[in-house]
Amino acid sequence: MIIYLVYFAVVVVFLLLLHEVVPYKFQSIRHHLMIDKIPGPKGIPILGNALQFNVPTEEFIPILKKLYDEYYPVYKIWFLGVSIVFIGDPDGVEKILSSQQHIVKSDDYLILEPWLCKGLLTSAGTKWHDRRKLLTPAFHFKILEDYVHVFNKNSKILVNKLAENASGSTVNIFKYMTNCTLDIICETAMGTTVDAQNGGQSEYVAAVKRMSELFQYRQLRFWVHRPLTFRFCPVYEEQNHVLNILHGFTERIITERKAEYKSRNSNVRKNLKSKRISLLDLLVEVADETGELTDLDIREEVDTFMFEGHDTTAASLTWTIFLIGLHPHVQDKIEEELQEIFGDSDREVKMEDLSAMKYLEQVIKESLRLYPSVPQFGRKIDVDIEIHGYKIPAGAHCIVMPLFMHLNPELYPEPYKFDPDRFTPDKVQGRHPFAYLPFSAGPRNCIGQKFALMEEKIVLSTILRNFRIQSLEKPENIKVTGELILRPKGGMEVKLTRKQRITS
Numbered sequence: 001m002i003i004y005l006v007y008f009a010v011v012v013v014f015l016l017l018l019h020e021v022v023p024y025k026f027q028s029i030r031h032h033l034m035i036d037k038i039p040g041p042k043g044i045p046i047l048g049n050a051l052q053f054n055v056p057t058e059e060f061i062p063i064l065k066k067l068y069d070e071y072y073p074v075y076k077i078w079f080l081g082v083s084i085v086f087i088g089d090p091d092g093v094e095k096i097l098s099s100q101q102h103i104v105k106s107d108d109y110l111i112l113e114p115w116l117c118k119g120l121l122t123s124a125g126t127k128w129h130d131r132r133k134l135l136t137p138a139f140h141f142k143i144l145e146d147y148v149h150v151f152n153k154n155s156k157i158l159v160n161k162l163a164e165n166a167s168g169s170t171v172n173i174f175k176y177m178t179n180c181t182l183d184i185i186c187e188t189a190m191g192t193t194v195d196a197q198n199g200g201q202s203e204y205v206a207a208v209k210r211m212s213e214l215f216q217y218r219q220l221r222f223w224v225h226r227p228l229t230f231r232f233c234p235v236y237e238e239q240n241h242v243l244n245i246l247h248g249f250t251e252r253i254i255t256e257r258k259a260e261y262k263s264r265n266s267n268v269r270k271n272l273k274s275k276r277i278s279l280l281d282l283l284v285e286v287a288d289e290t291g292e293l294t295d296l297d298i299r300e301e302v303d304t305f306m307f308e309g310h311d312t313t314a315a316s317l318t319w320t321i322f323l324i325g326l327h328p329h330v331q332d333k334i335e336e337e338l339q340e341i342f343g344d345s346d347r348e349v350k351m352e353d354l355s356a357m358k359y360l361e362q363v364i365k366e367s368l369r370l371y372p373s374v375p376q377f378g379r380k381i382d383v384d385i386e387i388h389g390y391k392i393p394a395g396a397h398c399i400v401m402p403l404f405m406h407l408n409p410e411l412y413p414e415p416y417k418f419d420p421d422r423f424t425p426d427k428v429q430g431r432h433p434f435a436y437l438p439f440s441a442g443p444r445n446c447i448g449q450k451f452a453l454m455e456e457k458i459v460l461s462t463i464l465r466n467f468r469i470q471s472l473e474k475p476e477n478i479k480v481t482g483e484l485i486l487r488p489k490g491g492m493e494v495k496l497t498r499k500q501r502i503t504s
Helices: 002-021 029-036 057-071 090-097 107-116 125-139 141-146 148-165 173-189 202-219 236-263 266-270 279-290 295-326 328-342 351-356 358-370 425-429 449-464
Strands: 074-079 082-087 170-172 377-380 385-387 390-392 397-400 467-471 480-482 486-488 493-498
Touching (some): 057 074, 057 082, 057 480, 090 397, 107 236, 107 295, 125 141, 125 279, 141 148, 141 449, 148 173, 148 449, 170 173, 173 279, 173 295, 173 449, 202 295, 279 295, 295 328, 295 358, 295 449, 295 467, 295 486, 295 493, 328 449, 351 449, 358 449, 449 467
Antiparallel strands (some): 074 082, 170 493, 467 493, 480 486
């Protein structure tokens, strides 16, 4: 009798674990029939194509690119019972991203929730609409103008750090970009200084970086996607420790800012809008005036901007510096433009200077075409939709991959050629509006894209006014990791030669 109870217990435990690992395997017959009409590689029962993608990070993108080329413009895979449909052309992408119905993020975003909870990136429905409306004023032109000082200050620190450690030698530029953008987003999102470039707040800075690594670790290991199975993962306890540091830091800043806000008299509060404010200031003010935001609501939005606002920009800056260093004639044109704007002065960048950096903006945009910071993003289909004659059922996941669409020769002739002139006004005007997606598009486009472009212009112009860049690697020799963010594996080594003048 006991042996039968043991067998029964083993079977129950196995089924519970299977349910946790493969939570969506029991799709309806209708769902399966519709998905299976879409072309794609063959899989195996339950696991689907999961084993095909159980590869090192640098091999992930080549596998997807091969499938993209073979099955363009639409193909599907099964992943642990989840149907995933890849959309590869602007017309199909537009149907997904422009829709007000398909705004729920795909389930792979769930691994971000331990840190970000249900913030702007991961929420949906009424909460997302309300938060988007609430946060949009934080990126108003006047507030962005106030951030120019923050961008300049940290760009100067960056240049001085590079002058101390890298002038005339090779340097892993990605590390410097990460610390600089982390300093910028902390000051603009939280109104506090972590001084990452000078080794300040080392515990919090290390926690931010480690959390990004843990996301990547989990993303590429399907057997720890679900919360239950992740509890048995070696890094589970480490993640909890890192989260305690991250949430503790943000909560402390929120408490201090709320106390500071309450201590102001009414006249000072009225003048708040005339001063440079952070995202946290805005949220604290709304919470005080409406009572609609809890401390958790505030924390999840601040944490979301901390995550989204530094790693993506650091990656974009790194790739842009790499491409500039590969193309001396492009670097020459940027220097000519900067000379026209600044002459031989070492003054800070002003808001009006940014609109004059037309060629530098083209360079940034072309870099984002070749190396979009977010190589893919997904939506969970809310209602049945037809794309290119294939019916995609509700509950399926659709993945859009800007990385591959940007390399489509039908959209961009000689797609692997670095050519900033692709983004002259006349070229942009004739292009499909969904053919270029470094910041997504439609109702869930990146709320901070103007912020990011301003930041990149100031950081890059400050570097290029002080250094000549030389890239030593060829693009084909660089291993690219296809994780949450498109990174060069191991960073990016470039040679920096200091010019005669150095910003102090």
